[in-house]
Amino acid sequence: MTDITMIEAAAARLEGHVRRTPLLSSPFLDRLAGRRVLVKPECLQHTGSFKARGGWAAISALDAAARRAGVIAYSSGNHAQGVARAAAALGAPAVIVMPSDAPRLKIENTRALGAEVVLYDRARDSREEIGDQLAADRGLTLIKPYDEPEVIAGQGTCGLEIAEQAAAAGVTEADVLVCCGGGGLTAGIALALEARAPGLRARPCEPEGFDDTARSLAAGRVLGNDRLTGSICDAIMTPEPGQLTFPILRKLCGPGIVASDEDCLRAMAQAFLRLKIVLEPGGAVALAAALFQPDAVAGDTVIVVATGGNTDAATYTAALERFGAG
């Protein structure tokens, strides 16, 4: 299982291949949230999301024969791009299984990064079954999007950076809000913070209708979502918390926070106006929670992981047209 030693080993392998994203802030966001808001913009990461970390960590951990044989991943788009980029750079052929309703930009980018893309129907097919079958047929190593120790370790490198950057900013106690799908990033960050910044507490943030992690944490057992489609937050519509990630979240995280789709659009507009970064809806959930649900957060500083920016122009302009006046 993933631990701090694995996370630090992943950080060493990622050195020079993945960006150390900064911590951004704005007095205008502080005013809106009623406390200091520090935003880690993983949208500025290679491939436009934190998934470049886990993809690199997992593929760089494979032996030479496994790399030569190739890898496969299933993903709505961000994990796809992270795996495709790492595979191309590390000399592994890559097959990516993507839902047919994934944003066109994510599908095109995955192909442009050199991967073979196989589409499936999100409501009808099981991506896990498709992935397992293709992996068996071609001898590919399956790189799961979150329930995979090396992927969790790779995402955890984001938590190592937060621990260092928070200390440099004089922050020793704070909630760390993380956009949460299957929980790989949240679990990785929680493990890193436990070891390197125990006063910081990871908290999963999810969109309305896809709050499986928040409900599972409250119930103390894994609960699923009623539906599999229908949020604008395509990046984090997962059926239920992972088998590996949930025990970590349950042990280390604070309660989940749920944000409405409208608040995600509002947070995208604030990120545009105040931070000059592009967020996709699923990458803005944590910022939405920090800005518009201040009572759900404790302390005088909140840290927000803005996880990705791979949105279509149409989605983005719709958010700005509704909420871009400030």
Next chain:
Amino acid sequence: MTDITMIEAAAARLEGHVRRTPLLSSPFLDRLAGRRVLVKPECLQHTGSFKARGGWAAISALDAAARRAGVIAYSSGNHAQGVARAAAALGAPAVIVMPSDAPRLKIENTRALGAEVVLYDRARDSREEIGDQLAADRGLTLIKPYDEPEVIAGQGTCGLEIAEQAAAAGVTEADVLVCCGGGGLTAGIALALEARAPGLRARPCEPEGFDDTARSLAAGRVLGNDRLTGSICDAIMTPEPGQLTFPILRKLCGPGIVASDEDCLRAMAQAFLRLKIVLEPGGAVALAAALFQPDAVAGDTVIVVATGGNTDAATYTAALERFGAG
């Protein structure tokens, strides 16, 4: 006059108060430009533009009595915000003289940062006269937007970072494209590169119709623009190169490059799609030159300073609607 010693002194005063912006890249932009493109996103700087550097450098250089009396600046918006932020943090009252057609967001932000805003008519009034009069009446120190040695030194700190970051990226020879208005940033960067990275060459980039610097460099003497309004690049519509900046540009810079307004919008869309950063039109001129005029640039790597991101939602969505499909 500004020299490398002043720039390094400014860098020491700016430490901890101004962000060290990263160098971003995307394989998609490399493909478009036909060479490696490294982008320094000064839109992520405090106040949304590099002007936070010069503002802090100039006000932090004032003695205690001058700070107490206060400062004045004239600016279409980015210098205004840079000065307002530094003044508030350093305990100086600030009056900002802004054109009445400046983007609403820039005017509002300047007020929200604690400055008193005085509006003038860009076509009819001289901002210099208004500024001089107010400064005399109230005993304020005028912080000029570019023709001021400490401001040039502050902007030059961006060049120190480029020198270090280019070396870390293995780049020893490259054109450094800089969005250019009055030339303060271009001059400061050119001075820093001359001293710390002599294989890098600064090149001013300007919008069509406001190419005073390119024409002045070609002619070897200061030439003005025919008009004072009418570009979407509001941040860099200056009447002519500065008296202090032009001799520096003439000595150190390569030829200027001129980009169309349409190419600036196209570059904004590429920055959205590929880098997940928000650029204003005037902050995208250098990226436009790098992406859409590859023949104007030499070498296998080009460095682009993306100078600001303070644009209204309407301008931004118009750019995405035209060019955001990729």
